[in-house]
Amino acid sequence: MIGEARNRMHGLDKVSGKAKYALEYEVDKPLYAIMVKSHISSGTIENIDESSIQDIPGIEMLIHSGNALKLNSTKKPSEGNPDVESEEISREPLADKKVYFAGQDIAIVVASNIEDAQLGASRLKVTYKKGEGRTDRSSVLKDYYEPRPEELQYSRGDFETAKNEADVVISEEYEIPTEHHNPMELSATTAIWDGDRLTVYDATQGVSNHQEGIARAFGLEPKNVRVIAQHIGGGFGCKGTLWPHTLLTAMAAKMTGRPVKMFLTREDMFTSVGHRPKVIQKVTLAADKNGKLEAGAHDTYSYTSKVGTFYESCGVTSAMLYDIPNFSMKHRYGRLNLPTPTYMRGPGESSGTYALEAAMDEMAEKLNMDPVEFRIINDTDRDLKKDLPFSSKHLKECYRRGAQLFGWENRNKNPGKMLKDGVLVGHGMATSTYPAHRSGGECNLTLRKDGTVLLRTATQDIGTGTYTVLGQIVADTLGVPFEKVIVEIGDSDYPKGPLSGGSQVTASAGSYVQLAAEKLRKKLGSTAIGQSESPYFQINENELQFENGKISDGSSEGENIENIVQRSGEENISVTYSTDETGAKQEEGYAYQSFGAVFVEANVDPDLGIITIPRITAVYDVGKVINRKLGNSQFYGGIIFGYGMGLLEHTKYDHGHVVNADLAEYYVPVNADINDLQVEYLDIPDYKFSSHGGRGIGEIGTTGVAAAIANAIYNATGKRIRKLPITLDKLI
The missing domain is CATH 3.30.365.10 (Aldehyde oxidase/xanthine dehydrogenase, molybdopterin binding domain)
Incomplete structure (x- = not known):
């Protein structure tokens, strides 16, 4: 089964419209929220004129820094920023009247219908006191800082001496502009409160991560926050971070006492969910006349925002890809009044390999x-x-x-x-x-008396086929038909699973799911040989085989494995497996x-x-x-x-x-x-x-x-x- 070209489990649901995305879940009497964005890059909000939208009949509430709930930091205590002391870095949405970039969320219009919410957001009058912001991305070449020395600043050997003694040297600058994610599904959230229990349908790449962040923001126990993302229409990194719109949707639902739906427009996606930042890279390569590289350097100039700490780590690939004995890597960043950059498919590596591999071509030439x-x-x-x-x-x-x-x-x-x-x-x-x-996680795997196998783990499928590959791994390991496997993911109420980022879900969840299937197979075998009614009562467990949904000793046709459950008198036989158990991690x-x-x-x-x-x-x-x-x-x-x-x-x-x-x-x-x-x-x-x-x-x-x-x-x-x-x- 592993390696086969299987169709997606939910392929038909997706093309027929049955698959539900974050905004499509039906809730009772929902309100609709639209964000109001800043028109300046730096400064302070002087006044928000609520009277400018009071004649719009469907508007239920206007939320801004003056009346918004005060949220806690979503960061874990260990996730502070040691590089730059700045109060802005830990700022939560609608925390104050400060503006740090054009397109910043400064208010939410909540209405009984989408049209009135959009109309209110477009009409709301806001006055500002403009500040002196920095938006020139080229300024990072002369005004920058160097963070995380152990991670982003590195050298080995003696680069300068090796370069000066080399036969051939090239040194060039390469530039990549700012780029934006444009997944087909726009980011969206639906939030419902039931007392102190919050349910969030979200277009997220990490249901477990979002559960923890939302819980911290609202001062809740994680078990009282349920995040559901059964289908996501593309992510590429922009849905891996807990962005303000998710928290603001939950805030609006809390303040209004009704379910709230919020979606970002395509224009909003350019300011609200990150981007790949512009980078200028200088790559130097030095080689002998036979083509052996003797020295290399990769210097990166980029930026992060006034309210974030994301760094595009372009030089890390150059530090490991080739046999370069003398190497230097530096990363330098400026703080600009632009939206916070974030991960974008191959963050650092995509940008870095462009510069390195273009330089390698120039050196070969x-x-x-x-x-x-x-x-x-x-x-x-x-x-x-x-x-x-x-x-x-x-x-x-x-x-x-x-x-x-x-x-x-x-x-x-x-x-x-x-x-x-x-x-x-x-x-x-x-x-x-x-x-x-690789990262940790756990799952629950259950053989039910109807012969189906149910897998549950709180990871998600962002369009890559996670449902299907996990189903294949279970079917292959347990020896059951693929059609008998039911995969349930995309729900934080399930055992904790990995974020869909860093190309890690199949390696992470796939490994602990496979080991769970091995554990379940062993449990089924030991149960079978302990049942007096079983054809395999008291035989050597090592003689048992599992194939095509049957258990056998190799010399007989075998019987359906659900018979083991039925004889037990239980509804199912289940195991839980986590990466804390032996053998779940790489060497x-x-x-x-x-x-x-x-x-x-x-x-x-x-x-x-x-x-x-x-x-x-x-x-x-x-x-x-x-x-x-x-x-x-x-x-x-x-x-x-x-x-x-x-x-x-x-x-x-x-x-x-x-x-x-x-x-x-x-x-x-x-x-x-x-x-x-x-x-x-x-x-x-x-x-x-x-x-x-x-x-x-x-x-x-x-x-x-x-x-x-x-x-x-x-x-x-x-x-x-x-x-x-x-x-x-x-x-x-």
């Missing part, structure tokens, strides 16, 4: 070496930053297999010299990589990382500069892939994300205001942009990391793609573009 062979020469079996061997690494096989599939031998190494049907043709490649993450003493190689063909019109990408080929080493169909979808999605990063996406600001906050002006890839995608994976299990041998695949597909596109465009045109996105105006 300067050395007159093939880019693939240059990378193979500098491959390493150890993570030099952690000083640990990789648990499993087959990157060289990815390079060679990818080159074979793509036809890399046909590449013209002389840029701008390959012309076909009137367009310039170029071939480029890059390395993909992303760390393998120590290894670095865990996934790898890949991506190859791109770019066509460029020599007169108009129009770019098309006719084909992309990628090969990945990500451990065991649990479901080939869903795995392919994840890789396709990641590659398309990287396509958007390389050629289209760019959030534009004017004095802190987003000017292209819609899908008409913020460009994302559509079907017409994407042509042939060829994905292959080595499918070599990594049992040191997880019980089923799999690592995460949700984010690695994005890494390296933008660089491979840039490198292919250089090979086609001879023009090196170091500032994303690569658009025709930069080529002609």
Whole structure:
């Protein structure tokens, strides 16, 4: 079962409209809340004129800092910020009249219908005292601080000396603009209070995490907060943080005494749920004449907000990917009056691999070496930053297999010299990589007397297929038909599960679910041999086999496993498993990382500069892939994300205001942009990391793609573009 290309458990529900999302749950007499946003980037609210909306009949309440409930900090006590002492960092929504960025939530209009709530939000008159805010993202180059020395500042060897003694040196700057998540499902929340018990339907990537944060905010025991997210229409990082709108919906429901629904508009998504920040990266590489890297440096300049502490960690990948004995990594940030950045598919790695892999291409060009062979020469079996061997690494096989599939031998190494049907043709490649993450959790697994197996754990499916892969793992391990497995997730009342972030759910939940299935199988076996009516009474437990929903001793046809439950006189036989139990964690003493190689063909019109990408080929080493169909979808999605990063996406600001906050002006890839995608994976299990041998695949597909596109465009045109996105105006 593990590895099969199974259809999604809820595929039919999704395409037929039966699957419910956060805003679609029916509640009794709901109110609707719309947020009012600040029009300035810095300053203080002087007055909110409630009379400006009092003639709108459906409005029930206006909530602002003057009457809002005072919330506690959602951060755990250990999650303070040691880097910068600032009262703003721990600020909760509607805590005061201060404004830190354009688009900040400053009030909520609550009405009996959506239209009146929207009308009220648009009419509400607010006056401000403007402050002197900083919105110039380039200012971080000269006015910055360096946080978290053990994590974001690092060096080994003697970079300066090695660089000065090297035969060949390149040093260039690469720039990525601000980018925004645009999932199909807009962020939304439905909140219902029943006394001191709060139920929240939320578009979240972490039901357990949100449960804890909401409980802290309202001073509740976590058991009195229930967060439900049975289906999520895409996340990519923007739904992994407990943003103000979730807390404000619960606040409005508390203050009005009625259920409240709130949804963000597409424009709101550009100010309310984070973004990938603009980064300027300087990469220096130094090598001997044979192509062996002797020194490297990766300096990152970016920003965080006045009310947050997110850092885009671009250089971390460079510190471990290649065998560079002398290395320096620095991260520098400024505090700006912009919304707080956050995780966005491959945070740090997607941005960092663009700069590193473009620089690797430039160095290969300067050395007159093939880019693939240059990378193979500098491959390493150890993570030099952690000083640990990789648990499993087959990157060289990815390079060679990818080159074979793509036809890399046909590449013209002389840029701008390959012309076909009137367009310039170029071939480029890059390395993909992303760390393998694991976290704790627990589950309950139950065999019921009707033969169905029920799994419950409080993780969630953000569109990646978590229901299905967990069902496959249970079916495979317990030896029951896939159709007999019922997976219930997306509810914080279930045993605690992991956040959908860091590509970790399959590795984390998948491992403890598999071990729970083994525990249940053992319990069923011991129960069967202890039942006098059983055909297997008092036989050796090791002789029992579980297959196709039956238990047997190998010499007989066997009987249905539900007979064990029925003979017991109980409704079910159940086990609970948590990662505290022996064997649930990965082995120590290894670095865990996934790898890949991506190859791109770019066509460029020599007169108009129009770019098309006719084909992309990628090969990945990500451990065991649990479901080939869903795995392919994840890789396709990641590659398309990287396509958007390389050629289209760019959030534009004017004095802190987003000017292209819609899908008409913020460009994302559509079907017409994407042509042939060829994905292959080595499918070599990594049992040191997880019980089923799999690592995460949700984010690695994005890494390296933008660089491979840039490198292919250089090979086609001879023009090196170091500032994303690569658009025709930069080529002609």
